[in-house]
Every structure is written in structure tokens, then in C-alpha cells.
Amino acid sequence: MKKKIIGLVGLLMVIGLIGTLIFIGIRKKNQKEKIKKVEKAKAVKTSQVIKKSIKEKVEVGAEIQPFKEVVHITETGGDVEKIYVINGRWVKEGEKIVKLENKQIESIYMQAKASYINAKSNYERAKKFSKDQTENQLSQAKMAKTMIKMQLKKAVDGAKTEEIAQVEYSVESAKKNYEVMTKNYEKNKRLYEKKLISESSFLEIENAYKNAETTYKTAQKSLELIKLGADDEDITILKSQLENAEDNYNLAKKMVDEEAWKYDIQGAESGYLQAKANYELAKKNYDELTLIAKISGIVINLDLKEKNKVNPGTEIFTIVNNDDMIMTVGISEKNIEGIQKFNNAKVFIEAVSETYEGVVYEINPAADKETKKFDIKLKINNKGHKIKKGMYAKAIIDSGEHEGILVSKKAIVVEGIRNNIFIVENGVAKKVEIKLGSEMEDLTEIITNKVKSGNKVAVEGQFLLEDKDRVSEVK
Incomplete structure (x- = not known):
């Protein structure tokens, strides 16, 4: 009996101790909240969220080729009688390049x-x-x-x-x-x-x-x-x-x-x-014994010597005109709708460390059977003739416009893999997680349904903020 009384007393003491601790915790919490309520508001600068038309862009890469390139093939064949030029020389359209001899055709x-x-x-x-x-x-x-x-x-x-x-x-x-x-x-x-x-x-x-x-x-x-x-x-x-x-x-x-x-x-x-x-x-065949330049440009792949024998169908030389270059790239079905003929493009050539102006010259309306992409061709003005056949280029192509929500890039607060901004309303900072979209100068597009045009967003002091902090706006 005595043991039971002692156990009951002990239990009552434990319960009393727990109650005391809970009371103390609640009291401290209330004290912290009271302290927080009387904390001084944090100073921030804000800018306004705006809604604006945003130009969409697609980034692609490919090798550069001459806009004009003609492979010259002999239909007659014969013996090389005379070679008038060498590789790398600029020739005019109609200029003689190679003369062949063929007795049968001449007769x-x-x-x-x-x-x-x-x-x-x-x-x-x-x-x-x-x-x-x-x-x-x-x-x-x-x-x-x-x-x-x-x-x-x-x-x-x-x-x-x-x-x-x-x-x-x-x-x-x-x-x-x-x-x-x-x-x-x-x-x-x-x-x-x-x-x-x-x-x-x-x-x-x-x-x-x-x-x-x-x-x-x-x-x-x-x-x-x-x-x-x-x-x-x-x-x-x-x-x-x-x-x-x-x-x-x-x-x-x-x-x-x-x-x-x-x-x-x-x-x-x-x-x-x-x-x-x-x-x-007969005259056509005879005239074709003298191979002339079909376009103005630079002679390449002329690898013959006089007295060499060439068969009909042999490629004799190629002429490339690199005043303009062409870049063929594949565009996904997601992006092709926004790309129109004559859309502008920025083309960066790493080999020459320069950016060139390009324009969409041609759009294939049918997708490639294997890649499921739509081929488009960009025409690039080769000012200074620095771009050479086969160089690699990256292009950013204008692909239409859409309405988007934009904030200052300074408003973005990165926390690990998350991007946040702080919306300021009624003296309180509210943290909103967002996704990033297109960039436009010092603005960036944000993707979220919790922010609208006209909201204020913290652009200075935001890195010291926590969700629901009291703030005061300063000029």
C-alpha cells in the first residue's frame, strides 16, 4: 500500500513538471512574438512588376557553307590540254578554267x-x-x-x-x-x-x-x-x-x-x-571541252595536271562564292511555328570571335523523317570574307513574341536550386518561388501565377529578408 502511494506521488510530480515546462515554452514563444512585433521594419528598395511583349529566341548550332557553290563536272571527258588558273584564285563568271581535248567530239x-x-x-x-x-x-x-x-x-x-x-x-x-x-x-x-x-x-x-x-x-x-x-x-x-x-x-x-x-x-x-x-x-559537247566558271567566286578542288585523262562525269573543280554564307539548322516542332521567313538572327563564329547578322532565308515546311525537325536556312553576310566553308557557328533566331511578366534581374534570390522573389504588400515581404524565362536587357521573365503586373518586388535589401518580414520602402 505504501509503495502505491509513493508511485502515485511520483506520477503527479512528473505531470506537474511537464506542465511547468509547457507553460514556460508557451510563455517564451509569446515573448518572442511580442519582441518580433516590436522589431524595427527592414529597409528595402522596390521596383514594379511589369507585363510586356517578349521576343522569343531559339539557339542552334551548325557548320557554315557558302551560299553559292557550284561543282563543275565534265560531261564529255578527254585529255587535259590546258589549265588556266590555280586553287584559291578569284574568277569571274564565264572565265576559262580548264581546256580538254577530245578528238572524237571535235570531229x-x-x-x-x-x-x-x-x-x-x-x-x-x-x-x-x-x-x-x-x-x-x-x-x-x-x-x-x-x-x-x-x-x-x-x-x-x-x-x-x-x-x-x-x-x-x-x-x-x-x-x-x-x-x-x-x-x-x-x-x-x-x-x-x-x-x-x-x-x-x-x-x-x-x-x-x-x-x-x-x-x-x-x-x-x-x-x-x-x-x-x-x-x-x-x-x-x-x-x-x-x-x-x-x-x-x-x-x-x-x-x-x-x-x-x-x-x-x-x-x-x-x-x-x-x-x-x-x-x-555537237557544238554543245564541243564547247563543254572548255570548262568555264558558271559563277563568280574562288576556285577550289582543282586537282589536275595537263595531259591527265578524265572520264565523263568526273568532278573537275568547284567554285564557291563566299560573299554570303548559309547555315542549315533543324528546328523542333515546338519552336518552328514562331519562325518566319526574314526573321533576324545573331550568328556567332567562334573561329573568328565575331557575331554576324543573319536572316531566315528558307523554311522547309516538312519535318525530317529521322530527326523530326524542320530544316531552315540562315543567310549571313560575310563581311570581310573571314568566314570560311566548314566553320562552326551558333545562332540565336527570333522566333516570335508573347506576353510575359518581367522583374528586375536584381530581384532574383537564389536558394540552392530554387529561385525566389519578395513581393512587398502592406509593409510585409512575401517570399514567392518562381521559374525563370526569357531575358530582356536588365529584366528577366518570371513564370508564376502568384505575381501580377503592378506588384512591387524588393530589389535592394532582399537578401536579408525572410518570409513575412516587416519592411519599409526607401527611395
Whole structure:
């Protein structure tokens, strides 16, 4: 019983001790709060939170390439005959760089050129003379028919003195025409033998010459018959000749009526056009034996020596024009929407330690199948030509705008991995955790829904603050 009483007394003493300690703790806490309430407010300077349009930017990197670069390839092949320049030299568009020799191409070109000149001459002659020749053949056929008809009549009826005189005049006319045709025939025969006119043109001239010869001989025979008189056999021969003359006349008239000379012109034109096409192709191949600069720029990759043999399709040299450079970069689908053609960019070239102005020149509207990124090209003015092909560059590209909340960079208080600011309201500092966004000069974007435009934020004295500290604003 005595032990129970002692235990109870001990328990009561412990409970009393605990109560005393709790009372003392509460008292001290109240005392601290009273002390805090009477603490002097901390002095801070503030600035206003603002809402502003913020330019978005994307940072990328890639190798730089010339904006203009042309690889020159030989389509013909051949032996290197002459090299006019060396690597590193600036050349103008159209300037000779390398001359190749190819006997086969040169031979084909010369043959095609001769055929073209010949076909062109034939075509021009056909346009000028085909109609006249056709009409002249009709005139000769008509004259031959008339003469034979007259001869037959004289052979049957007998000739008078004045009729003999008419036949003599016809003989003289036929002779003069024959002499003209003979000279024309001999001249064109020489041209034909030199392959300066086509076979069809020569045959037409030869046919006209033979007709003139036949007409002249027929006229001579008629004159002899008229003077000597004709027997039955002569009359039969004349009748046969008249039939042939009428057939020739009808054929010649049909050719005139149907404008047959047009077919001659068409044939000559067809031959001319074919020869022209062959010549132009041969000339193209021949001209390409001399490789010229297709653009103005610097010659690179010219690694040949004279007498070297090169095959068709071989890359002979390259010309780069580095007045402007190009940078191709991939942009994610998240950022591509804000990038437009002609957006500005800042391009830093580490190799030359300079920043250049760039502009978005081209945007591929389809994403790459492997990277899922959209290729864009930046055009960079290479002032001073310091940028070289293959240098690495970093670019910051304008990618649109958005409305954001901005505070002074001085307001940011870093605590470990957290970024905070202190909002000042009614003399009390309230700590707000934020995320950082874009920067704009001495301002930085903050991402939070606890701060709005017009709030005041501590920019001096903030590093001594704790949440809910009393503060006083100073100028």
C-alpha cells in the first residue's frame, strides 16, 4: 500500500513538471512574438512588376557553307590540254578554267557544222528558187509542146518562108536557154561535188538542164524537118513526141497548180532543222571541252595536271562564292511555328570571335523523317570574307513574341536550386518561388501565377529578408 502511494506521488510530480515546462515554452514563444512585433521594419528598395511583349529566341548550332557553290563536272571527258588558273584564285563568271581535248567530239562537231551550213543553204535556195524552177519547167514544157505541135503541122502541110523564120527564132531562143541552163548546171555540179548543196537540189537543176537540152535539140530537128520536108516516118515520130510533150506539160501544170514547190521547201526545211539540231548538240559537247566558271567566286578542288585523262562525269573543280554564307539548322516542332521567313538572327563564329547578322532565308515546311525537325536556312553576310566553308557557328533566331511578366534581374534570390522573389504588400515581404524565362536587357521573365503586373518586388535589401518580414520602402 505504501509503495502505491509513493508511485502515485511520483506520477503527479512528473505531470506537474511537464506542465511547468509547457507553460514556460508557451510563455517564451509569446515573448518572442511580442519582441518580433516590436522589431524595427527592414529597409528595402522596390521596383514594379511589369507585363510586356517578349521576343522569343531559339539557339542552334551548325557548320557554315557558302551560299553559292557550284561543282563543275565534265560531261564529255578527254585529255587535259590546258589549265588556266590555280586553287584559291578569284574568277569571274564565264572565265576559262580548264581546256580538254577530245578528238572524237571535235570531229563530230566539224561534220555537223558542215552539214548544217549545207542544209541551211539548200533551205534558203529552196525558199528562193523552188517556185521559179517549177514555173520555169511549166514554161519550157509549154514551149516544147507548142514547137512540136507546130512542127507536126508544118510537116503535114508544108512550111512557108515566114513559118521557117518563126521556127528559126524558136531554135535561137531554145539555144540561149540551153546555154544558160548549161552554165547553171556546171556551176552547181561543182558545188555538189564539194558537198555544198544537197542531192535533191542538184537533181532538180540537172533535170532543168536536160529539159532545156531536149527542147533545143527538138527545135533543131524541127527546123531541119521544115526545111527538108517530112515523110510518113517523120510525121509518126513527131506525133509521138507531141504526146510526150503534152504529158510533160500536163505534169508541169499540175505541179504548178498544186504548188508542188512547197513540198520541196518543206523537205529542205526538215533537213535544215534536223541538221541544226545535230549541230547544236555537237557544238554543245564541243564547247563543254572548255570548262568555264558558271559563277563568280574562288576556285577550289582543282586537282589536275595537263595531259591527265578524265572520264565523263568526273568532278573537275568547284567554285564557291563566299560573299554570303548559309547555315542549315533543324528546328523542333515546338519552336518552328514562331519562325518566319526574314526573321533576324545573331550568328556567332567562334573561329573568328565575331557575331554576324543573319536572316531566315528558307523554311522547309516538312519535318525530317529521322530527326523530326524542320530544316531552315540562315543567310549571313560575310563581311570581310573571314568566314570560311566548314566553320562552326551558333545562332540565336527570333522566333516570335508573347506576353510575359518581367522583374528586375536584381530581384532574383537564389536558394540552392530554387529561385525566389519578395513581393512587398502592406509593409510585409512575401517570399514567392518562381521559374525563370526569357531575358530582356536588365529584366528577366518570371513564370508564376502568384505575381501580377503592378506588384512591387524588393530589389535592394532582399537578401536579408525572410518570409513575412516587416519592411519599409526607401527611395
